[in-house]
Amino acid sequence: MDAKLFPSRTLRLSGAVLFILLTVGLSLVSVFFDLAAGRFGQTLSLSLPFWVCALATAGLGFWVVPLLRSLKAGQIIREDGPQAHLKKAGTPTMGGIFFLPVAVVVSLLWSGFSPNVVAVSALTLAYGAIGWLDDWQIIRCKSNKGISPRTKLSLQIGFAALFCLWLWLTQPFSITSIALPFGWVVPLGVLFWLLAGFVLVSESNATNLTDGLDGLAAGTVAIALMGLGILIAPSHPDLMLFCAALSGSCLGFLAHNRNPARVFMGDTGSLALGGALAAVAILTNSLFALLIISGLFLVETLSVIAQVSYYKATKGPDGIGRRLFKMSPYHNHLELSGWSETRIVALFYLVGGLLAFLALALS
Structure with a gap:
């Protein structure tokens, strides 16, 4: 896409306006489905845990963000990335350390420590710990290279295997097929089980790739979690509660992460969010729905794969190949094509909402 396709007089959305629109949209959706399902006012609903976590995370951020800044937990920006991002150097990262625990604690207490919620929470925190190791290595070494890709992938596969082993031991015959x-x-x-492990690892890395612009990952994952929560509400109210709580935490984090961001979630947050989405979908046999809901994350991943593959396939004698995109993931291509960050984020929010609606319609 090129910026020339959209006139310059198109409404310019600020980060604050995007945040308000997303807040209103998610709130109306949660209340509507609570009322439609006759759950409004009950303990297991979408809107109540959503708002409890959103307000708790937003409030906690006013204490944690200055703390991260004082600890000099600043982001190291890639020198080969978009030049406009260089001004973001030093912005505190590892924001996942405060919005993930809020959602986990609220959902565990609210669900009465439901076994499914305990398992999904454990997987979410485990992937968050992998991301924290990566973020900490980047900060400690003052380099944009964290732990090695092999180490990161090995840890992701290991925790995915443990999650699948737990599921097989506790529910060996409940999930061995995909519902279409x-x-x-x-x-x-x-x-x-091989597919489940692949989904856990790939979804985690997909949301990680999407976390490249202010408010992009937090907002799109909040939408995806809300859509998945609505989808599974009739059969798994405990995991619906988890989705609502984590969606609210993402929104609360977005109060500090919207453009211009005061804090980044880092791998601590992005790896965990993908793992959470995948874990819920596996437990509820909603993998096909997850494929649709996560369409944006899939496109971001495929853009990276296509870029690398095309570059290698077109290498000349000088060792230099051609590129499909100006830069991958795809949101970077749009930015280098002249799109502002907020316009890209607005587009992704809109598409994410349409994908969630499509998944609900097909279900």
Whole structure:
């Protein structure tokens, strides 16, 4: 896409306006579905845990963000990235350390420590710990290279295997197939566990790749979690509660992460959010719905794969290849094509909302 496709007189959205629009939108959606399902005012609803976590996270951020700044936990910006991002150097990162625990604690207490919520929370915190190691290494070494990709991938696969082992031991025959629209079911047998592990790792890395602009990952994941929560509400109210709580925490974090961001979530937050989405989808047999809801994250991942593959395939004698995009992931291509950060984020929010609606319609 090129910026020339959109006239310069198009409404310029600020980060604050985007945040307000997303807040109003998610709030109306949560209240509407609570009323439609007759759950409004009950303990297991979308809107109540959503707002409790949103307000708690936003309030906590006013204490944690200055603390991270005083600890000099500043982001190291890639020198080969968009030049406009260089001014963000030094912005505190590792924001996941305060918005993830809020959602986990609220959902655990509110659900009465439901086994499913305990398992999903454990996986979320485990992936958050991997991200924290990566962020800490970047800060400690003052380099944009954290732990090695092999180490990160090994840890992700290890925790994914533990989660699948727990699920197999506790619910060995409940989930061995994929539910598709119109009542179709694809039995996979033992292959389901390989697919589940792949989804956990790939979804985690996909949300990590999407976390490249102010408010982009926090807002799109909040939308995805709300859509997934609505989808699974009739059959898994405990995990619906978890989705609502984590969506609210993302919104509360966005109060500090909207453009211009005062804090970044870092790998601590982005890896954990993808793991949470995947874990909930696996437990509720909603993998096809997750594929649709996570369409934006998939596009971001495919853009990186396509960029690298095309570059390697077109290498000449000088060792230099051609590029499909100006830069990957795709949001960087849009930015280098003249789009402002807020316009890209607004587009992604809109598409994310449409994808969530599509997943609900197909279900």
